[in-house]
Amino acid sequence: MALFCVPAISQDANWPSQPISFVSGFPGGAATDIYARKLGSELTPILNTSFISDNRTGAGGNIASNIVAQAKPDGYTFLLGTAGTHAINPALYKKLPFDPVKDFTHIALLGNLPNVLLVNPEKHPDIKTCKDLLALAKKKPGELNYASTGNGASGHLAAVQFGGASQTRYTHVPYRGQGPAMTALLSGEVDFFFNQSSPSIPVVQSGKARALAVTSSQRIAALPNVPTAAEACDLAGFESTTWYGLFGPAALPATIQTKMSQAVLKTIQTDSFRAWLVSQGIAPIEDGSPAAFKKVHEADLVRWAKIVKESGAQVD
Missing domain, CATH: 3.40.190.10 (Periplasmic binding protein-like II)
Structure with missing residues (x-):
């Protein structure tokens, strides 16, 4: 058994050894694409690899989400997801080809919009x-x-x-x-x-x-x-914000999740990156850890389901 485990351990230890893809569900030039490219360029010297911004449009981001949900959990495919793709769409679509929580690994919460x-x-x-x-x-x-x-x-x-x-x-x-x-x-x-x-x-x-x-x-x-x-508008307590978050596929090795999360959080918490976020109208996150991200995500699934129901919106 120990011999069978050696290759997996070795692969995790050598990660990353090839380019990493940031998949997003919206076209080039969209805010998610701009964020993915900015984040990738900042991570390149930290992780010593290149990053590819891969835009897979369609179905409100569901196509891109499904690609990552089905991707091999080797640390080379991540999703720049949103509250729309992972908290609103589950209420908006009668059926999704993926589970918004179980089919993903939470990496980092990236900002509020x-x-x-x-x-x-x-x-x-x-x-x-x-x-x-x-x-x-x-x-x-x-x-x-x-x-x-x-x-x-x-x-x-x-x-x-x-x-x-x-x-x-x-x-x-x-x-x-x-x-x-x-x-x-x-x-x-x-x-x-x-x-x-x-x-x-x-x-x-x-x-x-x-x-x-x-x-x-x-x-x-x-x-x-x-x-x-x-x-x-004299509307006490009114707030309506969404978020960006980085997901990996389910079953991503914990060592890769930790290494990627630490690299991302180190990047987005620098003064220069926070200043860039502010210039884009994105509020920086104080705690973007995987645990905090998952907590926000699960709470938003409940919150947005109520708002979608009130709106009467339905795509299919």
């Missing part, structure tokens, strides 16, 4: 604050519409939470991704858009869109003058 409530200042020059938007919505119940990046996306669910908390009604207009949804806002097709912070920052800074609020519990440094929804 708020949404930003955006309006088009040309279409709505009189809406300068969140309270202005709410006042108009109460005058015209159900008449205002909003964009999302798809049914069950974080922006859709943030708007559902927003409507429930403020007792206002809106019409949902889903689009196929961030680009078309942003185009709809900027062209005046829709009245507002809850969009993730990273792609929202440049359009706000350019003046093309007006930010009324962020959905985190605290303001974000990249948009310091934009209040939280709790502040701006």
Whole structure:
């Protein structure tokens, strides 16, 4: 038996000895792709290997997740997952080809992402604050519409939470991704858009869109003058954030899980990386360990299931 164990032990000890793939379920240039490339470049000198950003789009990230769930647990295939792929999709889809917890190994929690409530200042020059938007919505119940990046996306669910908390009604207009949804806002097709912070920052800074609020519990440094929804909309306790996290396939050897987790956490906790996260509108994590990540993940499965049910969203 000892002789049979020697090759496995040797392989783990020599890890990594070849390039590592970071799989994500969204296209090149998406926030997950940008994060994967940034993280890989920072890990290269630490682990002395190269990293490949492998974008496998489709089914709201489920295709990429399933690829990693079925991957050989040798430490060369990881998933840059999100709360969407691993906490929202399980409630959104009737059946997934993988178990969001049992088929993965938690490596590290990578950051929290708020949404930003955006309006088009040309279409709505009189809406300068969140309270202005709410006042108009109460005058015209159900008449205002909003964009999302798809049914069950974080922006859709943030708007559902927003409507429930403020007792206002809106019409949902889903689009196929961030680009078309942003185009709809900027062209005046829709009245507002809850969009993730990273792609929202440049359009706000350019003046093309007006930010009324962020959905985190605290303001974000990249948009310091934009209040939280709790502040701006008078919605005490309102919060709607998602996260990025790194997963490996199930049965990943503990030695590899530990080595990768330690390398990732060492990287994302440096001052320079934290500054980059802040510039992207991503809130750094204080405890991103595998145990803390798994705890957040399991709690979010329950939390998002309730919100999805309230929204009535369903993909299939």
